[in-house]
Amino acid sequence: MNNKHSLWWQFNPRVSSVWRLTLAFATITSVVLVLCIVLIYQLLLGEQTRQVERRLNAEQVRIEGLANKFDKASFFKQLNIFRNEGDILIFWQNDETQSQGLSFFPNDIPKLPKTVEFPVLDTQRGQIRLLTTGIVKTKHGKVVIATATEHLSRLITEFKTIATWACLLSLVLTCVFGYIFARRHLRRVNYFNNVAEKVQKGDLSARVVHKQKGDEFVTLAKHINTMLQSIEENFALVQGITDNIAHDLKTPLTRLRLHLENEAIKQPSLGIAIEQLESVLHTFDAMLKLTRLEHGQFPLKLEPVNGFTLMSDIIDILEPTAEQNQQHIILHKNHELIFEGDKNLLFQACYNLLQNAIKYAGNHAKITITLSKGSIKISDNGKGVNKQQLSQLTKRFYRSDLARQKDGFGLGLATVKAICDRHHFTLSLQSDENGFSSTISH
Amino acid sequence: MKLLLVEDDKQNREFLYKAFNEQGYTVDTAADGQQALLMATCEEHDIIILDRMLPKLDGLQVLAALRATGKNTPVLILSALDKVDERVAGLKAGGDDYLTKPFAFSELAIRVEKLIKRPSQSTQKTTTVEFENVSLDFRHYKAQINGKPLNLQPKEFKILHFLLEHQSKLVTRTLLFESVWEYHFDPGTNVIDVHIARLRKKLLQHNAHVNIETIRGVGYRLQKAHANE
Numbered sequence: 043m044n045n046k047h048s049l050w051w052q053f054n055p056r057v058s059s060v061w062r063l064t065l066a067f068a069t070i071t072s073v074v075l076v077l078c079i080v081l082i083y084q085l086l087l088g089e090q091t092r093q094v095e096r097r098l099n100a101e102q103v104r105i106e107g108l109a110n111k112f113d114k115a116s117f118f119k120q121l122n123i124f125r126n127e128g129d130i131l132i133f134w135q136n137d138e139t140q141s142q143g144l145s146f147f148p149n150d151i152p153k154l155p156k157t158v159e160f161p162v163l164d165t166q167r168g169q170i171r172l173l174t175t176g177i178v179k180t181k182h183g184k185v186v187i188a189t190a191t192e193h194l195s196r197l198i199t200e201f202k203t204i205a206t207w208a209c210l211l212s213l214v215l216t217c218v219f220g221y222i223f224a225r226r227h228l229r230r231v232n233y234f235n236n237v238a239e240k241v242q243k244g245d246l247s248a249r250v251v252h253k254q255k256g257d258e259f260v261t262l263a264k265h266i267n268t269m270l271q272s273i274e275e276n277f278a279l280v281q282g283i284t285d286n287i288a289h290d291l292k293t294p295l296t297r298l299r300l301h302l303e304n305e306a307i308k309q310p311s312l313g314i315a316i317e318q319l320e321s322v323l324h325t326f327d328a329m330l331k332l333t334r335l336e337h338g339q340f341p342l343k344l345e346p347v348n349g350f351t352l353m354s355d356i357i358d359i360l361e362p363t364a365e366q367n368q369q370h371i372i373l374h375k376n377h378e379l380i381f382e383g384d385k386n387l388l389f390q391a392c393y394n395l396l397q398n399a400i401k402y403a404g405n406h407a408k409i410t411i412t413l414s415k416g417s418i419k420i421s422d423n424g425k426g427v428n429k430q431q432l433s434q435l436t437k438r439f440y441r442s443d444l445a446r447q448k449d450g451f452g453l454g455l456a457t458v459k460a461i462c463d464r465h466h467f468t469l470s471l472q473s474d475e476n477g478f479s480s481t482i483s484h
Numbered sequence: 485m486k487l488l489l490v491e492d493d494k495q496n497r498e499f500l501y502k503a504f505n506e507q508g509y510t511v512d513t514a515a516d517g518q519q520a521l522l523m524a525t526c527e528e529h530d531i532i533i534l535d536r537m538l539p540k541l542d543g544l545q546v547l548a549a550l551r552a553t554g555k556n557t558p559v560l561i562l563s564a565l566d567k568v569d570e571r572v573a574g575l576k577a578g579g580d581d582y583l584t585k586p587f588a589f590s591e592l593a594i595r596v597e598k599l600i601k602r603p604s605q606s607t608q609k610t611t612t613v614e615f616e617n618v619s620l621d622f623r624h625y626k627a628q629i630n631g632k633p634l635n636l637q638p639k640e641f642k643i644l645h646f647l648l649e650h651q652s653k654l655v656t657r658t659l660l661f662e663s664v665w666e667y668h669f670d671p672g673t674n675v676i677d678v679h680i681a682r683l684r685k686k687l688l689q690h691n692a693h694v695n696i697e698t699i700r701g702v703g704y705r706l707q708k709a710h711a712n713e
Contacts, residue, residue: 289537292564296586297495303588303702304503307654313700320701323586324670358639359671362678389667 060227064220072213079205087198094174094191095157101130101187102154102178109180117182131173133186151186153177159191230259234266243338246274284330295323328453332438335387335460342384342464349379349413356393357411364400369407371396377415381484383465391461394454395420395480403477421479432473458482485600486510488529490520490546491562492538500533503589504596517541524550529557530600533592536563536574544577551578558599562587590654590703613648616693616708620648629690639664640683647696647706656703680704 108120118134125132148160154176164171172195175188233250240248249270252263299319306312334340350373357371364371381388399409403424412419427435427442434440436459441452455471458480462469467484487509491497497513504511512527514520517538524532524546532550536543547559561579563570574582581595611623617630622645627634636644642664647655657676662668677698684696695709 289564292585293493293496297493297499299586300496300499300503300589303590304499306699306702310700313702316701319586324672355665355667359665359675359679362682363675366678386668390669393669393671 058224058228060224068216105178114182131188151177347381347385367405371409374412379413387461391458394458417483419481423477426473426478486529488512488532490514491535517546521546532559547577588656591656591659615651618692629692651706654703
């Protein structure tokens with residue numbers, strides 16, 4: 043159950059940090075790429091555009107010079123000579139544009155150094171040409187000069203298309219490779235996570251398998267393994283110590299118990315001493331058991347446990363005690379309930395809950411046990427506890443004011459909680475004006 | 485009946501030696517693993533009581549070595565380690581029963597008796613137990629006092645059955661609980677006392693000539709009722 047929750051992100055590379063880095067990297071790459079393209083554009087094509095403008099301006103200077111030097115007739119004669127040389131086209135008013143082989147001329151041509159670009163049909167060559175033109179104002183009238191820039195224009199268009207594609211492709215490639223890298227990376231991180239999860243579940247012998255030499259993951263794996271090794275050793279050491287304490291303590295206690303028992307048969311008053319001794323031992327064992335449960339050292343023997351049978355058995359044991367308090371136990375079965383769990387531990391958990399209800403609900407109380415789909419609820423109509431106490435109940439050695447008046451050591455609910463946690467079940471406690479209720483659900 | 489007692493603690497060993505001797509057993513003792521293995525393989529015993537933690541050779545190693553030689557003597561393991569996995573390991577290694585320290589001698593005695601009886605019990609086909617004027621037919625789940633039927637709850641029946649089987653003997657609470665409810669769990673004194681009180685009341689009401697005696701801290705004993713009671 044827990045696995046499903048923790049694994050959903052493990053196989054989704056989009057939430058991994060590597061993926062976020064990839065996205066950041068892709069953004070930076072794109073910005074750098076765009077900057078490079080703008081620079082190349084400025085250096086190559088921008089220069090060519092400026093060259094065209096410079097040529098037109100030079101031509102303008104030349105024409106203005108000619109206009110100042112010659113009278114009108116010789117000026118146009120000179121222009122006629124010029125226009126047949128080079129790649130600059132020259133037109134003037136009353137001139138036959140047809141003679142230049144161009145289909146039309148726009149009316150709104152600006153004065154140089156401003157220029158305008160427009161397409162026109164070249165009838166001589168039979169193709170559409172792109173002209174960059176401007177007007178030169180002379181004392182003999184307006185002269186239009188133009189130069190063909192279709193090559194440049196095509197170059198610019200192609201450059202833009204290629205640059206756009208290059209940007210998109212690099213972005214897509216960065217993302218695709220980033221995704222793949224993120225997955226690969228994540229698979230390795232997940233492997234570490236799985237090992238950590240095993241350790242958390244109590245398998246201290248779990249280790250990360252790695253190559254002898256390699257990248258930072260191999261170093262990390264080595265460190266983790268060293269750490270786990272020392273934890274395992276310490277654990278074994280502590281385990282050994284507690285086992286030894288148990289052994290060293292229990293051997294003299296065995297002597298004591300055997301002697302007391304021998305004497306108690308002759309002298310019944312000694313029975314009280316044995317009972318006290320047993321109570322101490324009971325607490326000692328309960329504490330050891332609780333510690334082992336909390337640290338995942340308690341191996342579970344999982345089997346299907348029938349909730350109804352379990353509760354019936356417990357009621358069977360505790361009913362006479364409840365009867366002594368004139369309490370009434372009712373078992374409701376709303377649904378078939380099968381737990382996958384350790385029979386003895388689940389027995390203990392449910393036993394503790396019912397025993398608590400009998401102990402604290404008060405005389406003449408009604409105790410209801412409800413088996414529903416996936417949960418066992420044990421509720422009573424006693425006084426319950428206040429909210430502050432409610433959150434403290436599952437802590438070890440916590441005893442409410444009412445509990446202090448009764449036998450016990452405050453380990454019962456802590457043990458129930460530990461058993462539920464060990465099974466990944468939930469224990470919820472509620473208390474209101476109707477009484478106290480505890481629910482175990484899976 | 486010959487019994488091999490393996491226990492490293494001198495006082496406990498001596499106490500148990502004396503107690504089993506009084507019960508009519510011939511008792512051999514061993515204080516460490518090596519000695520135990522030697523004695524267990526060289527001589528025939530009806531039962532071996534084996535401590536789990538022993539000097540020189542660990543209890544489980546002794547057991548494994550003994551089983552490897554093909555000896556099937558019933559073995560009861562005594563241990564200070566009350567962990568489920570320890571218990572399982574003990575039984576897996578070939579142990580027949582497991583008792584955690586500190587234990588009551590009466591419980592040990594009954595468990596030993598049970599282990600010795602076990603092989604022959606399957607051939608016995610008795611279905612009734614009797615004591616004084618109380619009789620129990622456990623095949624048909626019928627209890628009678630002076631030939632008149634006694635109405636008992638299923639668990640009361642089981643308790644009475646267990647007590648009758650061990651009549652006049654001390655029966656510990658945990659042993660009773662284990663055989664009646666079949667959970668490995670210690671429910672505490674009061675809970676079982678209440679069950680016993682109920683049964684006792686029923687027996688008294690039906691003029692049974694038996695009484696369930698409670699020996700505080702030790703357990704219960706089914707006895708013949710005194711005439712004046």
